[in-house]
Amino acid sequence: MRPFETLDYSESGDVAEIVLNRPRMNMRMVRDLTAVCDHLEDQSECKVAVFRGHDGVFSEGIDFEEFRPDQGMDIHGFNKWEKLCVRIERLPKVTIAAIDGVVRGGGVQLALVCDARLATSQSTLQLDEVHQGFLPGMATYRLAKYIGLGNAKRLIMQCPIIDADEAAALGILDEVCDDIDVAVGATIAAFGPIHTVSVALARRLLNESFATPFEHAIGNFLAAQHRAITQSAFLETIAKAREPDE
Amino acid sequence: MLANRPRILSVGTANPPDRYTQEEVLAKYRMPNKMVRSLFKSGHIRTRHLMLPEPDEDGIPRETQTELLAKHRKGAMQMGTEAIHKALAALDLTTADIDYLAVISSTGFMLPGLTAMFIKHLGFRIDCSRVDIVGMGCNAGLNGLNPVAAWASANPGKNALMVCCETNSALYVYDEKIGNGVVNSLFGDGCAAVVVRADPMDERFFAPRILGFVSHIIPDTWDAMHYDWRESHGKYAFNLARDVPYVLGTHAETPVSKLLETFGLKKRQISHWLVHSGGKKVIDAIKYTVGITEHDVRHTVAILRDYGNLGSGSFLFSYERLLHEGKVRRGDYGVMMTMGPGSTVETALLRW
Numbered sequence: 297m298r299p300f301e302t303l304d305y306s307e308s309g310d311v312a313e314i315v316l317n318r319p320r321m322n323m324r325m326v327r328d329l330t331a332v333c334d335h336l337e338d339q340s341e342c343k344v345a346v347f348r349g350h351d352g353v354f355s356e357g358i359d360f361e362e363f364r365p366d367q368g369m370d371i372h373g374f375n376k377w378e379k380l381c382v383r384i385e386r387l388p389k390v391t392i393a394a395i396d397g398v399v400r401g402g403g404v405q406l407a408l409v410c411d412a413r414l415a416t417s418q419s420t421l422q423l424d425e426v427h428q429g430f431l432p433g434m435a436t437y438r439l440a441k442y443i444g445l446g447n448a449k450r451l452i453m454q455c456p457i458i459d460a461d462e463a464a465a466l467g468i469l470d471e472v473c474d475d476i477d478v479a480v481g482a483t484i485a486a487f488g489p490i491h492t493v494s495v496a497l498a499r500r501l502l503n504e505s506f507a508t509p510f511e512h513a514i515g516n517f518l519a520a521q522h523r524a525i526t527q528s529a530f531l532e533t534i535a536k537a538r539e540p541d542e
Numbered sequence: 543m544l545a546n547r548p549r550i551l552s553v554g555t556a557n558p559p560d561r562y563t564q565e566e567v568l569a570k571y572r573m574p575n576k577m578v579r580s581l582f583k584s585g586h587i588r589t590r591h592l593m594l595p596e597p598d599e600d601g602i603p604r605e606t607q608t609e610l611l612a613k614h615r616k617g618a619m620q621m622g623t624e625a626i627h628k629a630l631a632a633l634d635l636t637t638a639d640i641d642y643l644a645v646i647s648s649t650g651f652m653l654p655g656l657t658a659m660f661i662k663h664l665g666f667r668i669d670c671s672r673v674d675i676v677g678m679g680c681n682a683g684l685n686g687l688n689p690v691a692a693w694a695s696a697n698p699g700k701n702a703l704m705v706c707c708e709t710n711s712a713l714y715v716y717d718e719k720i721g722n723g724v725v726n727s728l729f730g731d732g733c734a735a736v737v738v739r740a741d742p743m744d745e746r747f748f749a750p751r752i753l754g755f756v757s758h759i760i761p762d763t764w765d766a767m768h769y770d771w772r773e774s775h776g777k778y779a780f781n782l783a784r785d786v787p788y789v790l791g792t793h794a795e796t797p798v799s800k801l802l803e804t805f806g807l808k809k810r811q812i813s814h815w816l817v818h819s820g821g822k823k824v825i826d827a828i829k830y831t832v833g834i835t836e837h838d839v840r841h842t843v844a845i846l847r848d849y850g851n852l853g854s855g856s857f858l859f860s861y862e863r864l865l866h867e868g869k870v871r872r873g874d875y876g877v878m879m880t881m882g883p884g885s886t887v888e889t890a891l892l893r894w
Binding site: 337338383497500511515516518519520522523526 | 585788791792808810822823826827829830831
């Protein structure tokens with residue numbers, strides 16, 4: 297794979313690692329992350345994708361450098377960003393946001409589409425968009441699912457900087473740690489054994505859970521469960537359970 | 543190469559005039575079985591166009607096989623005439639301009655068939671080539687489109703017309719059993735016609751080219767959906783096995799992947815999915831096996847809600863809705879997908 301301008305991509309065993317190598321997100325980074333999604337979907341045999349920042353910054357959010365006020369504003373770039381978030385949210389991999397330091401704005405949005413969010417204890421989180429006169433993307437949709445409407449209103453409308461412990465208490469972070477590499481390793485181990493089909497189906501049903509009425513959700517569940525129980529992973533589970541005791 | 547592929551130039555649809563809500567059908571006949579009543583009330587289908595008989599005094603409709611066959615003929619004549627004229631009028635064509643006529647139907651056996659009847663009554667030329675595809679069920683629209691596209695490719699500039707004509711209320715059998723309840727609460731009457739032509743030089747139309755087909759049959763489930771003689775009723779009756787929607791869903795991924803692979807495409811490059819409105823469960827199954835979203839099946843779900851399962855022409859009703867939506871852009875890819883007895887999944891790839 298060709299090198300990327302805004303990120304470093306590497307694979308080791310089952311794990312792909314994406315290191316965001318500039319503190320702010322620009323359209324180049326959106327294109328690079330989209331290319332990473334293509335690679336993860338089409339070619340990579342990895343089962344896990346870990347997103348990281350560097351030099352004490354996971355991401356400080358959107359880069360305003362590319363905006364040209366004299367040429368008017370348009371929504372196109374924001375639409376591209378949301379499409380990318382949905383791609384990451386639906387990747388056929390377990391996705392982990394490994395935060396070590398500052399995460400703001402779009403960085404928080406990226407973390408919210410991952411399957412797990414870990415951070416070191418000195419990390420801080422902030423959705424600062426509303427104070428800057430715009431909106432924190434579809435975190436307006438996703439955040440309340442994690443932490444409830446009242447908490448989401450406070451974080452999005454008052455834009456406080458919160459520390460990792462508070463973020464974990466609210467339910468944004470799964471874990472606060474001292475050593476991010478150790479925490480990532482433990483989390484990957486906890487996800488195992490990773491059956492990509494049951495992982496993807498479970499995550500899709502969970503992502504749909506707040507928005508789908510029960511009578512539709514039950515039909516969706518039965519269809520997904522039928523798919524799961526006809527896969528080799530479940531058939532192996534059954535075969536093992538039926539083996540006579542030693 | 544691409545420029546020579548035939549295109550679907552127009553579509554026309556029709557239904558019988560009488561439209562019923564599920565509650566109205568329940569009220570019309572005596573249906574005491576609570577399970578059957580709950581099937582009607584499940585909510586995935588709100589209305590259907592049907593040709594329903596008046597019940598006897600005991601609330602039970604009685605139609606002989608002879609009457610059902612007459613209904614099949616009448617339904618085909620009425621709906622077929624309207625759908626054909628709509629499809630042709632969109633292109634300023636008349637029936638005399640059609641060189642190849644294919645009629646798809648599974649709601650009655652006639653000899654001579656529906657193509658001969660349409661030629662006799664609707665002004666097609668007597669040298670119009672024709673084919674009747676009878677008894678292939680809900681998937682048959684794509685089993686028909688495949689030879690229609692092949693004929694159009696072999697005869698550039700000439701007009702092929704495909705008509706999917708299903709008077710499903712001519713299949714109805716009334717009793718209190720759950721099996722017939724499933725059938726009677728699901729199927730609706732409808733007809734869809736499309737004009738297909740290969741004319742590489744003609745860029746007047748914004749119309750999709752038909753790039754290819756992939757079929758898939760599951761012989762292990764050949765009797766999961768079957769229509770055969772029911773001695774106790776003295777007529778033919780349709781049977782659906784319980785798990786068939788999910789089984790079809792499980793297999794749907796295979797032909798879709800093969801189709802996309804043939805053309806070097808990824809699923810994310812497909813903008814439009816035109817899936818047969820077979821029923822709620824099979825649509826759910828396809829969402830989670832093929833991996834497409836509620837948005838991708840919005841027309842499939844809406845056609846099921848408004849018309850029920852229309853058999854072979856269902857996916858063309860979705861196609862018509864997609865066109866009316868006005869969101870299709872040049873270069874977009876679409877996948878057509880139909881499921882039915884065999885058990886079968888048929889797929890086709892389109893490009894606008």
